[in-house]
Amino acid sequence: MTGNRITYRTVDGIRVPGTWRHVFIRNVRHHLTDLFIYADGLVDCWGLVTLEEFGGKLRSGWVATELPEGAEASAFELATWKFGEPRTWLTPETLVAEIRDTIDQLNGRPDSTDRCLAAVDAFLADRTEEKRAAARDAYFAIPRTQRPYALGDMDRKDRPLQVPVAGPGGFAARRPDEEITQEVYDRALAYFEDRAKWRAEQRSRVPADGPATPVAPAIHLCQSHPLEAPDDPGTEALRNEYPAPVEVDGVTYPTVTHAYWSLSAADPAVREAVARAGGGTFEARSLAAGADRREGWEQARTAVMAALLRAKYTQHPHLARVLLSTDDATLVYDDIASGFWGDNGGRGRNWAGRLLELVRSELHAGRSSPR
Template identity: 50%
Template sequence: MRGKRTYRIVDGERIEGTWRPIFIQNLGYHLTDLLIFADGALWCWEWVDLDGLRAKLESGWIATTLEPGARASAHHLASWRFDEPRTAFTPETLLGEVADEIDRLNGRPDSTARCRLALDHYLETRAEADRRALRAAYLDIPEHLRTYALGDMDSKDGPLVALCTDIGEPLITYRSSGTVPAATERTREHALAYFADRARAQEAYVPRRPADDPDTAPAGALHIPERHYPNGWPETPGPHVLQNEYPAPITIASVTYPTVHHAYWALSTINPEIRDRVRRAERPFDAGRLARDAPRVPGWPDARAAVMARLLRTKFRTHPELAEVLLATRDAPLHYGGGSDYWAAHGEKGRNWMGRLLELVRSELHADMIEHMFDPTGTLEA
């Protein structure tokens, strides 16, 4: 069930959710989805909560057993009859799964995580009361999921089961076949030795930070809003100099353009006359308007990102004072606020190519600074 995400909007708020397949029984069995949301709302052909889900399970409307020979269908997909059907859960374990999922959607520990916390506490205190609490926490995990609570593919939950089981009691294992052995002092000693070895291995393993990572945490994202100044730009525009409309003349192929915006839209059209009119437009807004309905250069959509990268490189290498503003953003993600969904960070739709290209040029400026630290022989200058 994990990994599948959905959401719904309630009063403008996004409620995170997920889903899992279930069979409902309504004149036959129907394979459908049980939608689970962080606020506890559940959809199974109607809205219910956990109590409502329990009622659906008790009535058999949500099926946890399947009858041999019964017909089943998946809407608009297929239909079939069961031969020897087996299900992996009971009403109680399905309720446990759903409760766990609601916890995870809210960032709370689920039953498995709570069991691990109880385990850590018991291993620290070795008190019998804490072992009993660990047992209760383990049994709170839906029964069919009591296999990999430790995250150990080899030992599975064996050592945990040995600690949770009372001495002389059959091991509280799941899907056992044949006679279940009883817990002994020896099995408990082996379990405690397992956890001691596990703790030593974890202490010995120190996650290594990648050698080329920054020494400090990344800066917070910087949003570059779309701003227009028809009466002239402020004396200290700050990050707004990163806008393509900012007056910073650049020269491309011996032709000078007042702004990156002028250059981009002029180069986008194949018509020489319109290109020149765009270049000479009084305002960036006028340049974009003149180019809007002009014929595009063939293949322009495939080349536009590379063209924009060239224009931005030229802008910031032509105007060092603007490069300093870009470098001052450190390694912050840059979210560009103006332009189409292709260029801007417009919620879930925006691809933010402008922001990404600014980050690329910023990295290249940093690389230029590093190269200047070396002499032609590759030796660091004093």
């Protein structure tokens, strides 16, 4: 399971998403280290290898799934210890199966748990022995360590899943000496009927204050440097360098970018020069770049930018309409010179896009406020 452990590597300029987990390697002593898993099927544990090659490292014991009593171990720059009564649930086969599931998850494909639940649904819809056998095979294809989590029910764990795939008169995987009665079987089927109803309700339920994710597709605001406002700029008008004069504290700036860089400078002479820079936003940025920043600028810059964006869209209603027309789309803003303001292929923080979304929300609020 990838959880929140998100990483990536770059191949020919393309980001390959990945995640990581802890493993032990055996190099004289056991070392706790990270195993990186990537969507293209490669894994990195002291060297980037294919999953088949990684299986060889497991079989050789270099990546350890057995932890001997009394063996020395370490976590780099953190601690050393000896194993006392160690317990591990992993085998080489289980770890490889878990990694395969992780690769499926990184690619948005059904993993072994998803495939099992789909096979169980198929059996419940058409209760033939053939489909029960397919569901049973799919259940045992889930790594043993992951089966208790398959239903997302930590009270019952996977008990309701074991029963229908075994059937009346069969034996559940975790209780091989206890024959499944018809009553137990019927209760398991009722569990899945209730679960199907609950899932249908969850899918159709909308949070009281609206959906958690955007309805409209994301909009990419590519970098541009127009010197004149075109008749129909489209979303290009949402860029900070778009020629839309903004007035702040009695000073009119050609663009939001001019205003931002002017207000960032500590020297009043530089501020004035930037405000009147005639070579477009590139000249404004260049003039400010060599000057000292205002004290506390790093902490204040997002508030300043938010105020400038409010000014832009308040003073130019036609541009406010362009911003409002983006509905609730995520606004992905590029800024080659700044990973703070720009998304820049997922490597930046996209603060310019996020503040545009904030101002858009404020504009919507202004239109819908009660009178």
